[in-house]
Amino acid sequence: MVRAERWATVVYLAICLVLLVVWLSLPHDGPATDRSTMSEAEFRAGWRAMAGPDEGRTPVRVAGDDIYLLARQWTFAPDLVVAPNHRYRVHFLAEDVVHSAAIGGVELLLWPGKVETISLTTPGYGHLPLQCGEYCGLGHSRMSGSIEVAK
Amino acid sequence: MSATAERRGWALLAVGALAVAGVLALLLAVSRTPHAQDWLPWSPEFFYRALITHVVLSIEVWFLACLGLLSATVAGGGRSGPAGLALAVAGTLLLLVPAIADQGEPSLNNYLPVLQHPLFYAGLLLFAGGIGLACLRLLPLLFRPPSVVAFAVACTGGVYFAALACFAVAALMIPAGTGAALFHERLFWGGGHVLQILNTALLLVCWQVLGERQWGRGPLPAGLTRAVFLSLLAFAWAAPLLYGRAEPLGLEHRRAFTALLWFALPLPSLLMGGGVALHLARQGGNRRSPASLALGLSLLVFAIGGVAGFFLGLADTRTPSHYHAVIGGVNLGLMGLFVVVVLPLLGRPPSGGKAAALQFHFYGWGQLVHALGFFLAGAAGVPRKSLGLDQGLDSLGKMAAMGVVGLGGGIAVIGGVIFVWGALRRLLTREAGDGPR
Numbered sequence: 142m143v144r145a146e147r148w149a150t151v152v153y154l155a156i157c158l159v160l161l162v163v164w165l166s167l168p169h170d171g172p173a174t175d176r177s178t179m180s181e182a183e184f185r186a187g188w189r190a191m192a193g194p195d196e197g198r199t200p201v202r203v204a205g206d207d208i209y210l211l212a213r214q215w216t217f218a219p220d221l222v223v224a225p226n227h228r229y230r231v232h233f234l235a236e237d238v239v240h241s242a243a244i245g246g247v248e249l250l251l252w253p254g255k256v257e258t259i260s261l262t263t264p265g266y267g268h269l270p271l272q273c274g275e276y277c278g279l280g281h282s283r284m285s286g287s288i289e290v291a292k
Numbered sequence: 293m294s295a296t297a298e299r300r301g302w303a304l305l306a307v308g309a310l311a312v313a314g315v316l317a318l319l320l321a322v323s324r325t326p327h328a329q330d331w332l333p334w335s336p337e338f339f340y341r342a343l344i345t346h347v348v349l350s351i352e353v354w355f356l357a358c359l360g361l362l363s364a365t366v367a368g369g370g371r372s373g374p375a376g377l378a379l380a381v382a383g384t385l386l387l388l389v390p391a392i393a394d395q396g397e398p399s400l401n402n403y404l405p406v407l408q409h410p411l412f413y414a415g416l417l418l419f420a421g422g423i424g425l426a427c428l429r430l431l432p433l434l435f436r437p438p439s440v441v442a443f444a445v446a447c448t449g450g451v452y453f454a455a456l457a458c459f460a461v462a463a464l465m466i467p468a469g470t471g472a473a474l475f476h477e478r479l480f481w482g483g484g485h486v487l488q489i490l491n492t493a494l495l496l497v498c499w500q501v502l503g504e505r506q507w508g509r510g511p512l513p514a515g516l517t518r519a520v521f522l523s524l525l526a527f528a529w530a531a532p533l534l535y536g537r538a539e540p541l542g543l544e545h546r547r548a549f550t551a552l553l554w555f556a557l558p559l560p561s562l563l564m565g566g567g568v569a570l571h572l573a574r575q576g577g578n579r580r581s582p583a584s585l586a587l588g589l590s591l592l593v594f595a596i597g598g599v600a601g602f603f604l605g606l607a608d609t610r611t612p613s614h615y616h617a618v619i620g621g622v623n624l625g626l627m628g629l630f631v632v633v634v635l636p637l638l639g640r641p642p643s644g645g646k647a648a649a650l651q652f653h654f655y656g657w658g659q660l661v662h663a664l665g666f667f668l669a670g671a672a673g674v675p676r677k678s679l680g681l682d683q684g685l686d687s688l689g690k691m692a693a694m695g696v697v698g699l700g701g702g703i704a705v706i707g708g709v710i711f712v713w714g715a716l717r718r719l720l721t722r723e724a725g726d727g728p729r
């Protein structure tokens with residue numbers, strides 16, 4: 142019995158050592174996202190063109206292949222209607238503080254003034270979930286975007 | 293100050309923090325119940341302040357004062373303990389001031405939410421320093437432990453220093469000019485995760501102590517138990533190393549610490565929990581003893597919280613479902629520690645019988661219902677950490693689920709009140725053997 146206990150202890154410690162080494166050597170570099178080269182001015186021009194004359198106060202139907210979303214406390218603007226099964230380049234710009242965009246299974250940290258871009262294909266129907274994943278103030282927990290997929 | 297007086301001081305700080313936190317929790321539970329918010333007079337800001345102070349008192353102060361109490365129990369005597377206690381008490385009093393004065397910008401960042409007020413920060417620093425001072429005397433026990441429990445407590449103290457190291461490194465590395473929200477989130481992110489290792493270690497210490505009382509031995513063989521605590525200490529001290537590989541403002545940093553808990557906690561919890569379950573299943577007549585109840589219910593609530601952990605990362609109330617249940621499990625273990633060991637050790641044994649059992653039942657089952665309600669509400673789409681006004685309770689299902697949250701919270705509070713009331717009453721009566729304070 143004592144022998145079995147000693148073995149159990151050794152095996153346990155060995156497993157923990159492996160886990161520890163694996164954790165410390167996990168790839169700590171970021172996810173492979175497209176590094177955006179877009180300037181803030183280009184983004185703003187694109188956003189204005191997409192949002193239209195009422196500046197995105199009503200949901201915007203996206204015409205081209207580019208989507209522009211402004212992140213600010215505590216919303217993503219504007220609300221969007223996008224085409225199903227379509228490949229888009231989604232550009233994000235944080236206006237006030239650091240936010241993040243969790244969309245399509247990846248997350249981008251959004252630093253104010255720096256445009257981040259990701260390519261994604263929309264699903265056939267329904268909603269494309271978009272959430273802020275970085276604590277950005279008291280309203281953070283309800284900071285989500287509205288992207289509806291419709292023909 | 294005698295060792296007994298110091299232990300009594302830590303016990304009073306721990307339970308006193310719970311008493312104040314409990315008053316705040318009652319207000320919060322009521323405010324989360326549908327329609328109750330209509331007749332509550334306070335401003336939304338005060339609720340955030342109450343919530344933050346409640347979290348800091350009921351989690352940080354309560355758990356770490358229990359660590360101070362354990363340190364005084366396995367390594368009493370000397371001057372550092374009473375000095376640490378004095379600092380911790382002063383710090384706790386200071387960090388209460390902003391909430392009472394309804395001041396300070398609230399920040400609901402993860403792990404250690406803060407009120408942005410100089411007195412709050414000063415209170416946190418004093419408190420953290422006091423616990424550190426008390427834990428210093430534990431370090432020699434790592435090398436020459438007189439018992440399994442002493443080694444376990446020493447490892448828990450070592451975990452605390454790893455958390456302090458993380459906070460310090462983060463404070464040094466985060467650039468000046470970082471926005472308040474991100475600053476607080478990342479300042480407390482790494483060390484906050486290490487504190488979760490500490491909370492788990494505290495529960496495992498309780499299981500060990502209660503097991504020795506109930507069955508005459510711990511849940512696991514002694515050697516394996518030491519290995520379990522050693523592994524928690526090792527994982528905790530791996531955490532500060534990460535700061536060199538993933539800078540604290542990055543996304544990678546955030547992910548690595550989430551992963552840390554998945555690597556560090558399941559195996560020790562499963563082993564010790566499995567041991568507890570086996571002993572409980574095999575034990576004889578005294579199933580209704582406080583030790584047995586505390587062991588069984590803390591295991592059940594903690595295990596359910598662990599399972600809910602698989603739904604973490606969702607920005608709805610399923611995250612607090614995990615958090616509340618896991619913390620509730622640790623609380624049940626510590627309640628057992630107080631009732632079975634701490635109070636009798638201080639010459640103040642609690643009255644046995646049904647009253648002793650009730651506190652565990654109310655608190656344990658209440659926490660389960662509370663967590664279940666949060667889980668259902670989250671599945672129905674209620675966002676986490678929001679007040680009644682922005683909960684978006686637009687469907688009957690969501691409202692029912694949040695009603696269950698309030699109901700469970702209320703039941704748990706009854707159990708907590710019985711515990712706090714009983715413990716405080718016994719701690720505050722002066723006994724002949726107390727000696728000069």
Ligand SMILES: [Cu+2]
Pocket residue numbers: 240241273274275276277278281282284
């Ligand atoms: Cu956010």
